Amino acid sequence: MSDLLLAPFQYEYMQRAFLAALVVGTLCSTIGTYVVLRKLSFIGDGIAHASFAGIVVAYLRGIDYYLGAAVVAVITALGIGYVNRRGKVSLDTAIGVLFTGAFAFGVFLMSRLPSYAVDLQGFLFGNILAISRSDVWLVLALSAIVAISLALLYRQLLYTSFDPVVAEASGINAGFVEYALLVLLALTIIVSLEAVGIVLVAALLVTPAATAYQLTRSFTRMLALSAAIGALCAVGGLYLSYYLHAASGATIVLLVTGAFFTAMLSKRRWRSAL
């Protein structure tokens, strides 16, 4: 049994992959609690697609893909907050406008390249098994920044997620909290891109939190459960993919999706315990 559990760890790239999966799974599902409660489910997909423009610009300028993606993701996140407030449209609509615009900009730039020789494919769909040592450090560093910021803003985020108007009247700067959350989301999404890819980021941001939401009616327990589910599914999915010879990102997402439906269909039994 222990052989079975430890077998994947004989490869250094698998050790890195497990560490990255654990960190990304925990981070996405923690911040995902706010994504679900603030009804921003679209944002993962949105910012991830928008960052594509950053990757193309980074390629053209010969700079690091990560940096290009991060810069464009943060600009898009701030733009979403600005359009939401200035244009008096819902955040959902602001995300829709900004993400399609930025994504189209990326496609526009790429279509003018003489050839598509870049490995954009890897970034679009992610490959956690190919994660390099320096990428792991970057993931850890950005995750630490996001985690510390979330801890510092915990009460403001909770209050403004529940009742932004009254929170604002009581002197909490709801606008600043919203911008901060959007920037933290942008960083989280960039961190996750390498591990699970653009297409699957949204699932890790939404599904673990939605699963936890089925199981408890307490915010703190929802936050803890969501993080635990995200971490377990990310690591478990990686194990499964190793033994099933399947795509890691897809296996992780299938596992959280399975967890969600299990929780939804059996929540009466669970809720009394949690």
Next chain:
Amino acid sequence: MIAVDVRDLTVRYERVLALDTVSFTLDTAQALGIVGPNGSGKSTLLKTIAGLVPPTSGSVDVFGTRPRGLAPGTIAYVPQIEAVDWNFPASVYDVVAMGRFPRMRPLSRFTKHDRETIDRALDALRLGDLRTRHISQLSGGQQQRAFVARAIAQEPRLLLLDEPTTGVDAATEDALCVIVRSLVRDGLPVLMSTHDLDRASDWFDRLMVLDRRVLAEGLPAEVLDSGAYAGIREHTHVHGHQRTEAHALDAS
């Protein structure tokens, strides 16, 4: 001591004039009631003082400062309709505890004082037995009490209540009145809008009749005897909450 100083306040939403050169002051240890028909600007006035709506012209000072510049926790505001998601994972206790958040430092835990203040607010609004109940399982009156309890748990220096008695039972209304009076006795300034004119003398030290402009202001008994009040009362009785703006202008 002057708590709220409103001078020539005008608020416009796009082209709609919500408040027209409103001026008044509110002292500490004083409850000021605002009466007026629907659409008369009562909610806008409270939101502007809470710093949620910017003045188009004129000024609002709370303890000598613009509302947005106050220390966190200074103003507690209870809106007329709480537009929250009732399925949010929060119990009655969780909601009332949020009242402590504005003044808390990051990463700090509830102090003994925090917990005692939350318990007192729950008891004052007779929510002690409901503290672990999820907010979706409350009646309308209980929800309203939970939000007033949260405002009190904040230990604010100014309390703004937007029609807290609408849709609550008589017992809750009595309890709210007792609580407001006791807070005022302890020095808190309270600004509250209401439709309930009959009990104005029980609730308030001063009463203001608002219809975008201040039509009358003074001791409740004086204002109740004035023509402005009679006009409003007549129309409120005839048309209820559906009173039109034309009627409001006639009344003035």
